[in-house]
Amino acid sequence: MTEWLHEGWNVIGGERCQAEACDATGVRCDYVDKRTRACRTTWCSQHWVAVAGKPYCRRHASVVAAMGADAGAVGLPDVDNRAAALVASVAAEVDARVRAVLHEVAPAGGAVLVADPVRPLPPRDRATRRWQRAWKLVDHSGMLKRVAIEVDEDDDAVVMAHVDTELIGQGVPPWIERRRRGVSVPEQVDAEQRRSFYDAIARSIELVVTDREAVPLL
Numbered sequence: 417m418t419e420w421l422h423e424g425w426n427v428i429g430g431e432r433c434q435a436e437a438c439d440a441t442g443v444r445c446d447y448v449d450k451r452t453r454a455c456r457t458t459w460c461s462q463h464w465v466a467v468a469g470k471p472y473c474r475r476h477a478s479v480v481a482a483m484g485a486d487a488g489a490v491g492l493p494d495v496d497n498r499a500a501a502l503v504a505s506v507a508a509e510v511d512a513r514v515r516a517v518l519h520e521v522a523p524a525g526g527a528v529l530v531a532d533p534v535r536p537l538p539p540r541d542r543a544t545r546r547w548q549r550a551w552k553l554v555d556h557s558g559m560l561k562r563v564a565i566e567v568d569e570d571d572d573a574v575v576m577a578h579v580d581t582e583l584i585g586q587g588v589p590p591w592i593e594r595r596r597r598g599v600s601v602p603e604q605v606d607a608e609q610r611r612s613f614y615d616a617i618a619r620s621i622e623l624v625v626t627d628r629e630a631v632p633l634l
């Protein structure tokens with residue numbers, strides 16, 4: 417079948433879900449990037465992830481959810497952009513703990529937490545784009561504390577965690593490591609490995625944030 421025939425086919429409810437060992441028919445992921453390229457994966461109602469009532473594959477659901485209102489303003493990242501998707505999914509997993517620890521160190525009165533959506537960083541002297549999600553504790557004097565999760569498009573498997581301007585940790589998620597080595601594990605082991613990866617990131621952020629006083633950054 418040619419690409420064109422495939423494109424022209426009415427796929428609603430007509431294609432097999434791509435989840436492993438799933439026999440149900442599904443619908444296309446609703447993701448369309450800023451260059452109007454669509455995601456070509458298909459998922460059943462068990463395996464798609466709904467955001468604002470629309471079905472997405474797991475990767476794009478986290479991008480759409482994390483871009484927030486920015487998606488309308490700057491357009492969604494390229495459909496095959498793994499960096500933005502990885503930032504989005506990791507940031508969503510550590511979000512509650514980052515917020516909690518920033519609240520914990522916030523000085524009494526006046527400080528507020530600002531959580532940015534996923535967005536590309538200004539290029540500066542880098543050749544590639546870097547995607548980031550940041551949480552900031554700010555008061556009338558300025559920014560007191562900043563936590564960020566970043567992934568560079570040039571090495572889109574490496575998750576970096578920053579506190580203030582310092583890189584406090586980085587690592588390749590276990591599921592990406594496995595994909596590189598062509599290894600698969602039972603769902604339960606995968607879930608366990610994901611949990612401990614997210615936990616390690618959150619814990620190192622907590623340690624560094626609580627270890628230092630929240631004072632205005634220069």
Ligand SMILES: [Zn+2]
Binds near residue numbers: 434435438439461462
């Ligand atoms: Zn399915």
Ligand SMILES: [Zn+2]
Binds near residue numbers: 455457473477
């Ligand atoms: Zn998708």
